[in-house]
Amino acid sequence: MRAWEAFERLPFPSTTDEAWRRTDLRPMPRHSFALGAASSPEVESALLRPLAGEAHGALLCLTPGLEPRREGGKDLARRDVIFTDWASAVRDHAPQLERALGQAVADDEDSFTALAAALAVDGVVVYVPAGVHVAQPLHSVFWAPGADRAFFSRVLVVVEDGASVTFVHETASPSEPGGHALHAGIVELVLGAGAHLTFVELQTWGDHVWNVTHERAIIGRDGRLDWIFGAVGSRLTKTFSELNLAGQGAEGRMSGFYFAGGTQHLDHDTQQNHLAPHTTSDLLFKGALVGRGRSVWQGMIYVAPGAQKADGYQANRNLMLSPHARADSIPGLEILADDVRCTHGATVGQLEEEPIYYLMSRGLPRPEAERLVVDGFFAPIMDRIPFDGVRARFGRMVDDKLTASELRG
């Protein structure tokens, strides 16, 4: 109820807001969306394959309007690990939920968080009690096909002191030519002292979806987060991802892979907040663009007063595969401590002819030569991903984008 009031109070974002300067929501037909069930319940089976390892510890598939589907994970409950959908969590684990919810992302950060907080019925809760190591990766898919609807989702991951887990979450739908849909999401990650989380987040929305997500991680003393993003879908995406290194010695690594084609617009705001001494952050985002694809990356490293010996790094690299594509890359530093090491870099480059000629001179046809250069461009991101399945998935995403751009000419 409070979240709904916040939505009524908060203004709709406009391009005069700094965070929204490069991402325009005006073409979004926001009054034509209705809450509703997914148009088709059948999840693409490819999305349900394990991505992080040979098998998953448990798989959860959420489809708006349908009962969640769940496979495996029977042994999780024995160790008091919660891996469940939102409704079940509210019913069975209200105390844990109440304690953690909204700790990382407040309901009233903007009108989208307010909407998601007020209206999200689909969501995933991961809760790993202190000292528990979940060996098999957890995997969830939010599948929301259909046009003229609005979908809302939440993800809450709590990894208590000394616990560890790997979690893969994908949001997806097939494209609805000519249609529109909205997804607003909240992702909250809370890591206790010495906790380890590897979180892989894949965004493969159909190209009719307007997608706005607010995400924040809070990492306690000596905790470590390995946060991997893959974004290739949606018509327009605006993601806010924030890393709060709250405890001394906390570490966060953010690795982003994106590929925009057609008229897609992918905008990612990242914030690395060093709030305690001896904290380390390392961000690398790499993206390619074809067609009239557009990307925006705006990153900020913030070092709070007293957060001495902070070590922050951010780099964003873009590869333009079409003269009509565009990438904006805006790094930033705000450092209020004096004994720190912070570096950043941002580049936007074209596919150069000399490397292609060189590869072709060894017998590779042009498309293969180009593909090899693109693969080489993404190699530093792939090297940061510890899962063959995720890397293979990214490889197929590159295939699909390049094939689609060839078809469109």
Added chain:
Amino acid sequence: MASALEIRDLHVSVQGKPILRGVNLTVRQGEVHALMGPNGTGKSTLANTLMGHPNFEVTHGQILFKGQDLVGLEPDERSRLGLFLAFQYPVAIPGVSLANFLRAALNARRRAADPEDKGMPIPEFRKLLKQKMDVLQMPYEFAGRYLNEGFSGGEKKRAEILQLATLEPEIAVLDETDSGLDIDALRIVASGVNDLAGPELGVLVITHYQRILNYIKPRFVHVMLGGRVVESGGPELAEHLEEHGYDWIREKAGEAAAEA
């Protein structure tokens, strides 16, 4: 029958400016030729035109190879026909390992020959690559490094010869392969080329200096000047150039031009 690369009255322009003005040269499988000449006479233009660099425009003439005119063919088609260029300045390809690249290049050849081909099995490829690397005294970890990235001058040239050895062309053009090499690196590279030279391979060594010809012995030596081959002879021509420089050729060519 041995394949031959026949360059006939080749005229080439770069951005409208004529660089090659009627080159004639034939290299057959099994022969080693040297093409010498001062800087700026069109040697590298010739090398890259043979390979099909998009910036070089053939305005007249032919490049015949295996009964086809290469002019108009893409670089990959020329490569798969059996032509190879060892680059003067090999470009770095970040993120692509030498091994992955070579396997892709081999498989592209196999697929062109047979669209159903599934590619060379990895163990077979590894064995082949190790064997070739041994010849060039290259440590195996070299294969895992990104192509030409952070390679020293000598490493780049060795990697070029490794590619030559692996792809087994019929005609190889070595563009200033000796430049930037110290004497030890030059010896290794030259002995690698000598191991490959034989009835199956024709070599055109393009060089500014005579030095490399102490290690790779050509049967034919040509001199290029002002975008033309102005003098051809045997190994003694290279020695004569080493002793007397290019001036006498310039004078001779000048007289010939005046007479014409």
